[in-house]
Amino acid sequence: MARATTEFLARESADWFHRGLISRDTADQLGKRYDRQGTFLAGLVTWLGLAAIFLLGLAMLTAIGLMSGSPALGGVMLGGVAIGLWLGGIRMAVDPAQRHPVTGSALVTIGLAAAYGAMTLISLSIGDDFSTQWMPVLLVVTGVLAAATAYGYHLRWPLLLALLFFFHGLGAWHEYAGHGEYVADIQDPRLMAVVAAACAGFGFWHQRAEGARLPRYAGFGRLYAVFGLLYLDCSLWFLSLGFEAGAEQLVWVAAFTLTALGQIVLGARLKDGMPTGFGIVFLGIDLYTRFFEHFWDSLSAGSFFLIGGLAGLALGAVFEAQARKAAS
Secondary structure, eight states, X not given: OOHHHHXXXXXXXXXXXXXXXXXXXXXXXXXXXXXXXXXXXXXXXHXXXXXXXXXXXXXXXXXXXXXXXXXXXXXXXXXXHHHHHHHHHHHHHTOTTOSSHHHHHHHHHHHHHHHHXXXXXXXXXXXXXXXXXXXXXXXXXXXXHHHHHHHHHTOHHHHHHHHHHHHHHTTEEEEEEETTEEEEEESOHHHHHHHHHHHHHHHHHHHHHHTTTOGGGTTHHHHHHHHHHHHHHHHHHHHHSTTSOSHHHHHHHHHHHHHHHHHHHHHHHHTOHHHHHHHHHHHHHHHHHHHHHHHTTTSOHHHHHHHHHHHHHHHHHHHHHHHHHHHO
């Protein structure tokens, strides 16, 4: 059996297990048959090689750009690298023999990210007000390029990059705050919640269509659904935080709670663990957030964490008993 075929079957069997389509025993048996461990090591070596080449190339371009003192020249050079990576990646990804499908998709994705960097450098040479004026536009433009590449050549990785750029272009951001702390926010969580809900709905429709009308785009719908549910839940979570306590906060708390419960019900109805997982995780976040808002200031830290831990253990025991009952 060709190596590309064994790698493909190894990846697919792992995906089937994560989706809950096959049991762990079946997944382990298929993993041994198609050498998933060997595939993982080969993929790791490939990624390390790609990262080394890309970082060395960026180091040379940065050095040249610093010596020239012109961000526009650095942007032009990085744009040339982006085009070369994109073309080389497409050639590997669409190779009929499928000798380097993962490497090709990775090169395409890195090329698109480099294109964003090139447009960023060129924009910096035009004006200083980059963060408010150019960043959202360039993120959306790069997202459009990535989505066009994904649908034009039936590649999933560029679609993941496209969705990431789209949602960041709409106002999602994060940064490292120092001392091991990370900060995340959404500029307009109300708008983001609507867009994310539409994205998730489109993703579930896309998944159904992939079985009949869109077989060449298998896996695209799941990416839409994952990103849509993630940003929907995060938006509602941010809206439910008690910065301005009142009736409006209660509305958002109810919306957040009902949305999480609805995802659990939807996952059970579709027999899909993905929406169920999102619902369970964010319902837990919702319960902990409410617990924190109401009891953090009225209890000592020890009592707070003791009660929270005991409540978690009690809920886990109840759910475990229900799971065993359902399995029997």
